Amino acid sequence: GIQVEQSPPDLILQEGANSTLRCNFSDSVNNLQWFHQNPWGQLINLFYIPSGTKQNGRLSATTVATERYSLLYISSSQTTDSGVYFCAVPKRDDKIIFGKGTRLHILP
Amino acid sequence: ETGVTQTPRHLVMGMTNKKSLKCEQHLGHNAMYWYKQSAKKPLELMFVYSLEERVENNSVPSRFSPECPNSSHLFLHLHTLQPEDSALYLCASSQEYGATNEKLFFGSGTQLSVL
Numbered sequence: 035g036i037q038v039e040q041s042p043p044d045l046i047l048q049e050g051a052n053s054t055l056r057c058n059f060s061d062s063v064n065n066l067q068w069f070h071q072n073p074w075g076q077l078i079n080l081f082y083i084p085s086g087t088k089q090n091g092r093l094s095a096t097t098v099a100t101e102r103y104s105l106l107y108i109s110s111s112q113t114t115d116s117g118v119y120f121c122a123v124p125k126r127d128d129k130i131i132f133g134k135g136t137r138l139h140i141l142p
Numbered sequence: 143e144t145g146v147t148q149t150p151r152h153l154v155m156g157m158t159n160k161k162s163l164k165c166e167q168h169l170g171h172n173a174m175y176w177y178k179q180s181a182k183k184p185l186e187l188m189f190v191y192s193l194e195e196r197v198e199n200n201s202v203p204s205r206f207s208p209e210c211p212n213s214s215h216l217f218l219h220l221h222t223l224q225p226e227d228s229a230l231y232l233c234a235s236s237q238e239y240g241a242t243n244e245k246l247f248f249g250s251g252t253q254l255s256v257l
Contacts, residue, residue, distance in 0.1 A: 038184075067245065075230050077248035078144065120185070122246070129198070130246065132185040 036061040036125050040133035047111055048141050055106040055136045057121035064124075066097050068106050071118045071135070080106070080119075111140045145169040148233050148249035155223065156257055163218040163252045165233030173239035174216040175246070176208060179230040191216060192239035223256045230254070 037060040047053055057066070068080040081088050081095040083104065088095055092112075097104040108115055118135040125131055146167045155161050167174065176188040190198035191210040205227075207219040216233055232251045236244040 065244070069246075069248075075232075075251040075253065076144075077232065077234075077251075079245055079247060082245050122185075129187060130244075131187075134182075134184050 036063070036123060036131065038121060038123055038131055038133040040119075040121060040136050042136060043134065044137045044139075046139045046141065049111055049113060051111050051140075053108045053111060053138065055108075055119050055138075057104045057106070057133055059102050059104075059121075059123050061126075062099065062102070064099075066104050067122045067130075068095055068104070069120045069122065069132075070115075071120065073117055077120070108138075111138075113140045113142050116140045144247045144249065146233060146235055146247050146249040148231075148252055150252055151250065152253045152255075154255045154257065155220070157223060157225070159223075160219070160221040162220065163231055163233075163254075165216040165218075165249055167214055167216075167233075167235040167247070167249075169235060169237075169247060171235040171237050171247070172213055173236045173244070174210060174213070175234040175236075176216065176218050177232040177234060177248075179232060179251070181229075185232070189218075190239055197239060220254075223254075225256050228254055228256045 039058045041056045071077045083095045083097045085099045092109045094107045120135045122132045149164045173192045178186045188202045189208040194210045209217040230251045233249040234246045
């Protein structure tokens, strides 16, 4: 089945820094979602981005479906950006599977 | 606020207890999901309901029993759990099930500890 790999697994940055998180997937997909899980466990849907680029404030995401990867950019990081970032893609049977996530810690 | 509400927020139970997790969605969605999140593991899909009918059961032990009385409510009944069942249990919903362009909306989860 499709594999989803995220990198890096952990990232520690100073407040104000920029970061790039990567999601690689092993098969073609027509849907990719990025989620942020805050330290209290809440998962928030950030982007639905099967292809192209989207921006929402300091966050943006780009998916290159033909090359099977997606990138999540966070600019001018704030401590509230801390948490775990997941990407999720559907398998052929429509089940959505998640990567293991990137744990981001923004230091004040 | 995602429109998906889970209760309780935290639950501690013994291995002989029976308890239930509750999920309610206010989004008018037709599909609801239970996910399990254990430490250092990807989210695992447990159950899916579409229009109140179970459509997925991913080899989950029978000590977990889901119930979907209507499209807005989803329960997970727990009995004789094991310590390894301790995890964050997340409920999610989407407009429909099976459409690969569906967006998932998650609740805040129930942090379960089994002693």
